[in-house]
Amino acid sequence: MSKKKKWSTVMMTMLSLFLFAGIASAHVTVQPAETTQGTYEVFTVRVPSEEENVTTKSVQVKVPEGAAVSRVQPKPGWKVELEKTAENAIASITWTAEGEGLAQTEFDEFRIQGRVADDAKELVWKAYQTYSDNTVVEWVGADGSDHPASVTTVLAGTAEGDAHGAAAAVSGDNAAVPSDSDSSTDAVTLWLAIAALAVSVIALIFVLARRRKA
Incomplete structure (x- = not known):
């Protein structure tokens, strides 16, 4: 094989890998990828639409063990439904499009706020994406699978600071010297x-x- 053909083959292989990586990465994710134990965090659910000739009509996200969601940011054009446990804790959030939803070349982001548990190690976000033809893609698999769940790594927390992640003010006899x-x-x-x-x-x-x- 000539050098020219070898170079052409290498370029085609690299291009294929690049395109495949782009397609594989287009799934429901939750940011940030890392957080800290015992802090309040704003999580962003990023939802791309992938299927042809249909739109993403709704997405449901299960609140993982190790996180306690307390607030959901309003999203114009989307209706929000909260599923709660017997203890009145938010178990899942579902966003449903009031219009046509997301086309294949579109994506959107949804924000929620909650506290990370003091002993959490990772947060596994299971998501269910529903298209206009009622097809449901379950983003619940392990890393490397066709439909992986998004995972947030939880780093060890520090003893300093209050529950909101800000340094606690100390006064009186306990004031810092x-x-x-x-x-x-x-x-x-x-x-x-x-x-x-x-x-x-x-x-x-x-x-x-x-x-x-x-």
């Missing part, structure tokens, strides 16, 4: 500022002296 290291850092910063000012003054005097001689 500056450490010796903090005081030392402030002193160094002050002396550096004084030194910089002194250098600037010397440079200015030097420039004025040269001008007078000129």
Whole structure:
């Protein structure tokens, strides 16, 4: 085989892999891909429409173990339905298009807010995408399958900060006292500022002296 044909074959193979990867990645996902234990997070459900001659009419997302969803952002053009448990916790969210839905070349995003459990390791988001011909694609498989569920990796949390992820304010007898290291850092910063000012003054005097001689 000539070098030209070999190069053509390589290029075609790379193009095929690229196109296949693009098709394979076009599935329902939940962002972010990583979060932290014990924090409140805004999750974004991204829904692309893939089938020809039909539209995506609705998508249902099951709230995974390790997450407690408390709010859903309103979405113009879509009706939201919440399924709740006996304990009044949100178990799933379903968005249904009030119009024609999403065509093959379109996608949309839906946002929800919730708290990540303190002991969560990963959040497995199972989603069910319904098309206008009543076909349902179940995004519930393992990673690498034809229809994988989206997974959010949960990193270990820290002991600092409140449940909303912001640093907790401490007052009274428990108020934080500056450490010796903090005081030392402030002193160094002050002396550096004084030194910089002194250098600037010397440079200015030097420039004025040269001008007078000129």
